[in-house]
Amino acid sequence: MTIRLYDTSARQIRDFAPLTPGCVSIYLCGATVQAAPHIGHIRSGLNFDILRRWFTHRGYDVTFVRNVTDIDDKIIAKAAEQNRPWWSIGYENERAFDAAYTALGCLPPTCEPRATGHVTEMVEMMRALIERGHAYEADGNVYFDVRSFPGYLELSNQDLDDLRQPSGDGETGKRDPRDFALWKAVKPGEPSWETPWGRGRPGWHLECSAMAHKYLGRAFDIHGGGIDLIFPHHENEIAQSKAFGDEFARYWLHNSWVTMSGEKMSKSLGNSVLVSEMVKHWRPIVLRYYLGTPHYRSTIEYSEEALREAEAAFGRIEGFLKRATELAGTSVEPAADVPSAFAEAMDDDLGVPGALAVVHTTVRQGNSALAADDKEAAVARLAEVRAMLGVLGLDPYDEQWSGDGAGGEAGEAQSLHGVVDHLVRLVLEQRESARARKDWATADALRDQLAQSGLVIEDSPQGPRWSLGSH
DSSP: OOOEEEETTTTEEEEOOOSSTTEEEEEEEEEETTSOOBHHHHHHHHHHHHHHHHHHHTTOEEEEEEEEEOOSHHHHHHHHHHTOOHHHHHHHHHHHHHHHHHHTTOOOOSBOOBGGGGHHHHHHHHHHHHHTTSEEEETTEEEEOGGGOTTTTTTTTOOGGGOOOOOOTTOOOOSSTTOEEEEEEOOTTSOOBOOTTOSEEEOTTHHHHHHHHHHHOSEEEEEEEEGGGIIIIIHHHHHHHHHHTOOEEEEEEEEOOEEETTEEOOGGGTOOOBHHHHHHHSOHHHHHHHHHSSOTTSOEEOOHHHHHHHHHHHHHHHHHHHHHHHHHTSOOOOOSSOOHHHHHHHHBTSOHHHHHHHHHHHHHHHHHHHHTTOHHHHHHHHHHHHHHHHHHTOOTTSGGGGGGGOOHHHHHHHHHHHHHHHHHHHHHHHHHHHHHTTOHHHHHHHHHHHHHTTEEEEEETTEEEEEEOOO
8 A cells, every 4th residue: 555644734634655666865943952852852752753753664764854943033132041051951961852752652763964064055046046036135134035935825725815923033124024034134142144135043944945955855754743833934935945946845744732721832832742841750761651652643632641651551461461472482573564444544644543452452352362361473463563552663672662762760660660660570479479378468469568559460371570669
């Protein structure tokens, strides 16, 4: 089956046909590093990580570029507010984003360019746009003339005459208030770079066009980002890139938001949930399950209850994996391929919810095999589940989850788990000894004491096992 994706520019699901057979090129708008990431920021990177994994599973060679916006108005404002260098703010938060991506199991991009490292490419693009009549200089600023590009606003399906944008702070000399800044003239105390039009710094939109052109060429397959970037950012990227002469992106994919109380999660609303805090209280693999398993175009309404439900659902998968592995008596490698129903769901606009339903169905089949003591069937289902989880980046036996991918308190919690496991097993051995000599009172007392400590004890053919009770 052909992979089919919802293309925002076409406003419909389209068959995916790569520019180069067997290869996929993806550009994802990454972090603007004015602050540490909340789970809403990371959702985009996680959704496109799953897309990349699926393309790879389908046999494509994937080039995945995710940029870093390390200079913009918000970073400069934060630097002034905290009395710190702008680059210090940016680098600190870039590292925080990297840590969050890694904690939630995202593969590193093929390339992760920074805006400030590509001023030369931006100057070259501006020079060409001015020569071709699509841009102009005024008071050291360089603006894109939106009326010079007939296709402007086709992505967001708006009418230019209905569009009203006030002139930004310091953006003087605009011919039309809807024209947007490619380059901003220097202001006192701000970072700046030399150009033919004077010193200044990049506008927000130009950087992505310049970096996509450098790393992916004049045309590439997929451009991704959050739905909030459709206008103005992606609309402006299209205008400047195509006016420059690039074909640019052939498919546009946009993920939806994580919301709280119906509002987009954002720092300005004060409702952020920082990844660095979340991994102290929730296992990173559970957070990945929570954020990655809804459809990428659907909104996630954040709540503690929803996270607990995700934890319980993933716990059921892990429980089967553990019991089936114990029955096998050795580690079982993932199957060579995933079930056809799983593949069909993933091919259909990255239908992770449908694919996940196949995972849970296979787990139920595996549990039935365990109950029937059918080792062959249980091991076969185990291999299938591992294959499917691997595509989703959720296989707990994958080396990326050793220590559950967490540092700090979460990493300490993982180490503590090993200590608790050792102590609990000592108590369980005492209980087994009591049962062997038919001292049922002592055996029951030991079990009750463990239960009072929040532990759930399950007797199985392979012996007793323990797990933590629910939150």
